[in-house]
Amino acid sequence: METIPSSTTLDIPKRGMPVTIITGFLGSGKTTLLNEILSNKQDLKVAVLVNEFGDINIDAQLLISTEEDMVELSNGCICCTINDGLVDAVYRVLEREERVDYMVIETTGVADPLPIILTFLGTELREFTRLDSIITLVDAEAFTPEHFDSEAALKQIVYGDVVLLNKTDLAAPEQVEEVEAYIQTVKPGARILRTQQAKVPLPLVLDVGLTPVELYQADEEHHEHEHHHHHSPHLDNDGFISVSFQSHSPFDIEKFEKFLTEEMPIEVFRAKGILWFDNSEMRHIFQLSGPRYDIQVEEWINSPQNQIVFIGRHLDSHKIRQQLQNCLILQPTQLAQAIGVKSF
């Protein structure tokens, strides 16, 4: 199969399918980078694999998707279903008849990238793919040397070939310096690029051949007998859980605002969703990352509904769902059901 793109600034050579893995902690800007890549890829055919932490695929709905881009979803944690889910999804892309020049994988924010790297290097996928680069997004404002008490957040930097120190617009210059210095201590000699909205010239991050493949392969042979070692530590996702909520009724905007500002537990670290408010004809894209939230307004592209995911530690999923339920404007029949009245 011809895999050389006709005209592109990236000039991918004909080898195995190049693969770039985008990693980085919750809310650091991975989906933003993916959209940056999709907007500037010119005529490069990019297959996209998005792995979400949560039951609802919000990210896939927020991706700039041109018709020829392929979005293959693998639900659940790809680092825990490493030998099946991810390999199968990659094969589904490879087996497609359309030309595919490049594959980009977005991991969940709580994923340790090593098992994903080793899936490409330690299985038959190494015959068909070429692991090109691991890009790690770091939130310059939120990141501290405690790395969110998450082993995964640290591993993401350790295994990053390029670190995008993102959201520099939100951080004071000294904070940016401090985080950069910390990254250098974790990964001496790291290639660090400071970014806003993950804007980066693509030739700096794609088709750069930066992943030290031989190093990982040697390490993999060394550890072959203790393979499970790669799986177990992150099965618990560093204590993070996700709570998802969907409804076919709109929210009362005032009740939802009250929930957001007064009721939502402080332990919610990240939330994202597509919201439907009773007083608006528009679709609302809700993004919360740390202390900040943001709502963008767009046209609906399908029938209105609410879909929202909350991610954090020690969340009471039942309580959050109940609080959201209380924000809904119920239709007369739903109201009857909710208060236990039978309608004839």
Ligand SMILES: Nc1nc2c(ncn2[C@@H]2O[C@H](COP(=O)(O)OP(=O)(O)OP(=O)(O)O)[C@@H](O)[C@H]2O)c(=O)[nH]1
């Ligand atoms: N101010 C500012 N906001 C940013 C920047 N980059 C991304 N964001 C915003 O940060 C929020 C999270 O960005 P995403 O790209 O969704 O982050 P993510 O890493 O994909 O998040 P998860 O997949 O949930 O882990 C969104 O509201 C983005 O618009 C930046 O450089 N500056």
